[in-house]
Amino acid sequence: MRAAGAVLWRTGPDGGDGIEVAVVHRPRYDDWSLPKGKLDPGETVPAAAAREVAEETGFSCVLGPRLSRCHYQVQTGSGAVADKAVTYFSARARDGVFQPNEEVDTLRWLAPPAARALLDYAGEIEALDELSRLGTDLTTVLLVRHAKAGKREHWRGDDDLRPLTPAGNQQADALRTLLPLFGPDRVHSAPRLRCVQTVQPIADDMDVSVTHEPLLSEEGYWSDPDAGLARLRALAADAGTPVVSSQGKVIPHLVRTLAEHDGVPLDDVPSKKGSVWLLSFRRPAIEPVSTDGIPRLVAASYLPPPAAAATSDTE
Structure with missing residues (x-):
């Protein structure tokens, strides 16, 4: 129960x-x-x-x-x-x-x-x-793994343009209902069509544009992981609740590295398609002040893909 x-x-x-x-x-x-x-x-x-x-x-x-x-x-x-x-x-x-x-x-x-x-x-x-x-004066980043988009080897076009499948669109619809519960106020995404499509409905509902984040794509992140981590911290430096859509080869390493660096214990770092990590940061202006002036992760929890959007469609 x-x-x-x-x-x-x-x-x-x-x-x-x-x-x-x-x-x-x-x-x-x-x-x-x-x-x-x-x-x-x-x-x-x-x-x-x-x-x-x-x-x-x-x-x-x-x-x-x-x-x-x-x-x-x-x-x-x-x-x-x-x-x-x-x-x-x-x-x-x-x-x-x-x-x-x-x-x-x-x-x-x-x-x-x-x-x-x-x-x-x-x-x-x-x-x-x-x-x-x-405390209550936190920034919570809603870090979303993009919804289902089929298998890479089954897509013949530019992989950047691989779109969501029908099951992926169902997951995006479920996220459109779930994420507003946390009061998002801006939307960011790795510049991949499937990443953008996952959060575009939320941006449309908020009447905001989706800001592209090249450092949070697979290629951008792994070319310089420190820069990718710094970019996520920069998004957490302001008040509010940003939505950030990224990829499966980025999110586990990013979350684990943040947690280890900032002393937040995590047993595992799952990242299923359509899932969300709630990453809550204490900003530098809030006690205790960080020595290097950057926001610190204080809590991290995982929300699996909404069950209503689960299907047998391929990953």
Whole structure:
């Protein structure tokens, strides 16, 4: 059984550096928790997190880094015991008004220490602690591997012009729904048709152009990996949430190198077509200031291709 939730936060009422987080009371369980709930059939984990926030608090939100994942056992309606996994994201509150409902009768906006003291579950305290560790003033780069475009050996034209297959277009459509949950504000891509096509629908929806990034193509990156890494850090140096579309022979090395250099532990670095890495950076102006003035990776998590877009089409 899979579920998702979020630490929903907003700037404190004094307008300073402090934040408040939302804690909800559920009368059915008489507990205080973070907004969370089970995935609907075919729903992605991020979409479920944003939906549950809206349903339980009345607020829309912009998702940020994945904070934690906890596992525990629950009793089902039939009396059987099932494993449950809940993934928590950081979520910045946007517009909304809380209205009591059947699931939640009270919402409290509290400073993190007060929220921590009120929460009833260790897994949710862990998510809140991770938000406090990371902070909220981050740039999250949405690093996308291009969607399915068939096999290189089956394409007779210029490989730069190899387009998405029908399955790839389905994946691009799924990303068009998934990525806006994280509030992207600009779109970049390796100058390959399949890379650009993967993120073009998102750029169209945002009414922005796709900026080409030659250093993040296979040829450009491997001719000078340090320059490619520096370019990604440069994209993270500004506030906001850039989308960056790249290739399978670039992303694993780039992510692994960033993580090793900046001390972010990663067990594995998968990169399936249509997948996304959430790479969250702390900018130099934010404490602790980096000695060389460049943004530092503080969190990295992998989003597999949306299941609704999975097909048997060739890679």
